[in-house]
Amino acid sequence: MSCILISGGFGYIGSHTATLLSEKNQKYVIVDNFSNCKREIVDKIRTITKNKVCFYDCDIRDNKNLIKIINENKVTSVIHFAALKSVSESIVNPLEYYEVNVNGTISLLKAMQLTGVKKFLFSSSAAVYGEPDFCPIDESHILKPLNPYAQTKIIIENILKDIYKAEKNWSVACLRYFNPIGAHKSGLIGDDPLSGKNANLMPEIIKVVRGIKDYLEVFGDDYPTPDGTGIRDYIHIMDLAEAHYKALNFIDKKNGINFFNIGTGKGVSVLELKKAFENVSGLNVPIKISKRREGDCAACFANPKKANDILKWSAKYDLNQMCESSWKFVNRNSK
Ligand code: NAD
Numbered sequence: 313m314s315c316i317l318i319s320g321g322f323g324y325i326g327s328h329t330a331t332l333l334s335e336k337n338q339k340y341v342i343v344d345n346f347s348n349c350k351r352e353i354v355d356k357i358r359t360i361t362k363n364k365v366c367f368y369d370c371d372i373r374d375n376k377n378l379i380k381i382i383n384e385n386k387v388t389s390v391i392h393f394a395a396l397k398s399v400s401e402s403i404v405n406p407l408e409y410y411e412v413n414v415n416g417t418i419s420l421l422k423a424m425q426l427t428g429v430k431k432f433l434f435s436s437s438a439a440v441y442g443e444p445d446f447c448p449i450d451e452s453h454i455l456k457p458l459n460p461y462a463q464t465k466i467i468i469e470n471i472l473k474d475i476y477k478a479e480k481n482w483s484v485a486c487l488r489y490f491n492p493i494g495a496h497k498s499g500l501i502g503d504d505p506l507s508g509k510n511a512n513l514m515p516e517i518i519k520v521v522r523g524i525k526d527y528l529e530v531f532g533d534d535y536p537t538p539d540g541t542g543i544r545d546y547i548h549i550m551d552l553a554e555a556h557y558k559a560l561n562f563i564d565k566k567n568g569i570n571f572f573n574i575g576t577g578k579g580v581s582v583l584e585l586k587k588a589f590e591n592v593s594g595l596n597v598p599i600k601i602s603k604r605r606e607g608d609c610a611a612c613f614a615n616p617k618k619a620n621d622i623l624k625w626s627a628k629y630d631l632n633q634m635c636e637s638s639w640k641f642v643n644r645n646s647k
Pocket residue numbers: 319320321322323324325326343344345346347348349370371372373392393394395396397412416435436437438488489490491492505
């Protein structure tokens with residue numbers, strides 16, 4: 313039976329993907345150093361999947377340990393989520409980002425090479441496109457990294473291209489995620505980072521409804537968009553998890569390297585997301601308009617046609633379902 317190594321499998325996207333793989337009876341082993349997740353995540357995944365969770369508290373830069381884990385578990389493919397992901401922090405501390413994201417990935421890829429594992433699914437990001445020249449963005453859009461975080465994703469994509477050039481029996485897919493939000497239907501797991509460095513929109517809305525913040529700071533209402541606020545492609549976390557399952561099936565069958573946008577293709581503004589959350593929660597989210605956040609663009613949404621056609625994947629959940637699941641997660645986890 314095949315076994316998937318999930319690096320960073322206790323993080324936001326990894327934990328949801330793990331529950332989905334379990335639902336599909338896919339065996340997996342998680343490698344995570346718990347740098348951005350709570351220990352209680354292990355029990356939560358166990359509760360949802362009703363299965364023992366096989367995991368190692370291990371840093372992806374610990375190449376020797378990775379080799380041991382791959383051999384012990386007869387790993388056949390890897391989904392690589394483990395990374396640092398704060399854009400702002402990457403600008404302040406670029407070396408740490410290159411060290412963990414790039415060196416960490418090289419360590420993992422070397423462990424795979426040594427053990428003969430050649431199927432690799434990589435968590436890339438819409439951040440690789442920078443300020444888009446056009447929307448919806450397709451995969452041929454020029455890559456214009458605006459920060460070290462995005463640079464790390466492009467460097468890794470290039471390393472993967474070179475590996476495939478050198479060894480044609482590798483099978484690689486790079487999934488460029490847009491803006492994942494929402495939570496598992498149980499409400500048990502959701503976006504629950506250890507560090508407060510990621511001031512993404514949905515977590516910020518949640519801080520307001522939980523009374524941690526008095527208002528949502530809206531970064532600019534003077535963009536050339538219908539309501540003046542920034543437009544993004546929000547995607548339900550379980551749709552994103554499903555994209556990994558479909559991509560795993562794809563790389564299982566075909567050698568090569570492919571890049572896929574994983575988004576809904578629909579642009580939603582800051583005010584539209586805020587409104588949708590208010591409708592679902594029945595609560596008012598006060599706002600304060602402030603100046604544009606540095607590095608933000610007016611609009612960024614995907615053309616997901618390649619993933620629709622080749623992976624046979626498309627997003628199923630709408631904005632209300634994204635908000636409902638986030639709201640359920642907040643209610644189940646607020647003390
Ligand atoms: P996350 O921080 O919730 O999860 C990452 C997990 O990796 C955490 O559990 C953390 O403990 C672990 N980890 C970090 N460094 C590690 C190391 N050196 N060794 C072992 N484990 C380590 O992040 P996420 O939102 O689940 O993102 C997963 C991946 O998707 C990342 O590569 C991220 O860059 C990418 N991505 C995320 C988003 C997003 O908006 N969440 C968007 C695009 C791409």
